[in-house]
Amino acid sequence: MKDFCNYSLLKHNTFGMDVRCARFIEFSTVEELRGIVLQTERFQKPLLFLGGGSNMLFVGDFSGTILHSGIKGIETISEGDDIRLRCGSGEVWDDVVEYAVSNGMYGAENLSAIPGDVGASAVQNIGAYGSEVKDLIVNVEAVDIQTGDICKFTSNDCHYGYRDSRFKHEWKNRYVITYVTYRFSKTFEPKLDYGNIRSFLLAKGIDEPTARDLRDSIISIRNAKLPDPAIMGNAGSFFVNPVVDEKKYSALHEEYHDMPHYLLCDGRVKIPAGWLIEQCGWKGRSLGNAGVYEKQSLVLVNHGGATGAEVVALCERICEDVWKKFGIEIYPEVNIIR
Known part of the structure; x- marks a missing residue:
């Protein structure tokens, strides 16, 4: 078990926020964890369970205790x-x-x-x-x-x-x-009809992909449109793709004929948040040191030295503009820790 006070979280969040927590405890077995939770009255509150930090945005220092799993296998x-x-x-x-x-x-x-x-x-x-x-x-x-x-x-x-x-x-x-x-x-049944997977494979001359072909292609596609957190801090897709009813979709489609969409089994329609954000003119733009990634509008990035407050302010501006233009509410997928 590892137990640190006033611990830096810089390496524990992919947004690259240079913040600290009052206490950081990493457990490597279930019994270690059970021992920890039976003593939680001794820890600084609140408690936060942190994984790889790829879906977290720390607005500032965390005044409580972070529990981190080191359970492997x-x-x-x-x-x-x-x-x-x-x-x-x-x-x-x-x-x-x-x-x-x-x-x-x-x-x-x-x-x-x-x-x-x-x-x-x-x-x-x-x-x-x-x-x-x-x-x-x-x-x-x-x-x-x-x-x-x-x-x-x-x-x-x-x-x-x-x-x-x-x-x-x-x-x-x-x-x-x-x-x-x-x-x-035990049987490989590839899913190729979402996004540009099939066209990517065909461009490589692969019409009957193996699982390895598919995995490698997905990695290449993601790397082409998502920045490396080690180079440019980010948490991947920042927003959840909104889902609207058929009436709302039909009204939008009348005005935006090229709007991408995905029909769901319950009759509702998923609309890519990245497309909505791009239509509002945010692709590649910045507020302070926080910005929208130039290759994918769904991704907010830390251009260097951005604070959590700057990222939140950017998020709020984007949400406001999407609502004004489309009448659709979009929400962060990322957990914002204040």
């Missing part, structure tokens, strides 16, 4: 019609995808190169290119921070929705995730 626990991997919450998510592809376990290829840890994948219901991690999750193991009890939840228990789960609502600050078990298929 990828274990095959079941083989039958499918293969199940039990993964420590401190494992890097993309390392799990690489492990699966390298060992003939399929279903996560479209989720390649999404930053963050295993624990965060189960909180956020990460998704990309037509796939969501909820469709792979079998169960989530956690420790109840109020009692120290070990709990196990099925995917259905977690009430997963679009970038959403109970861990972001009534379970927030209640459970610390320790392990996630994922289900993979």
Whole structure:
């Protein structure tokens, strides 16, 4: 276990915010975590559970205690019609995808190169290119921070929705995730019809891709439009793509015939937030040291020395302009820690 006071979080958030927390505790086993939570009355409040910091924006120093998972391990626990991997919450998510592809376990290829840890994948219901991690999750193991009890939840228990789960609502600050078990298929069934995946593969002369081909292509596509946090601080997609009803979509389509959209199974329509933001003229623009990435309007970036307050101010301006132009509310996907 690691325990530090007045600890720098610079290396623990991909936005590159040079902030500190009052106390930082990293646990590497479930028993260490249980020992910690039974002593929480001794810690500075509030408590915050931090993974890889790829979905966090710190507005300033954090006055409480941060708990960080160092639980590692990828274990095959079941083989039958499918293969199940039990993964420590401190494992890097993309390392799990690489492990699966390298060992003939399929279903996560479209989720390649999404930053963050295993624990965060189960909180956020990460998704990309037509796939969501909820469709792979079998169960989530956690420790109840109020009692120290070990709990196990099925995917259905977690009430997963679009970038959403109970861990972001009534379970927030209640459970610390320790392990996630994922289900993979022994049969590769590629998903190629979202975004420009198929055209990218065809441009490379690949019409029947392997899982490795698909993973490598997803990584290349993402790298081409998303900045490297090591070079330019960012948290990936900053905003959730809004979902509107058919009536609202039809009204917008009358005016914006080229508006990209994705039909959902419930009849509603998802509209890319990046497109809305670009139509409002924000692509490549900045406020202070915070800006909108020149290659992808969904991404807010730290041009160097940006404060969390500058990023929040930029976010608020963008949301206001999208509402004025389209009558659509967009919201941050990133967790803003004040």
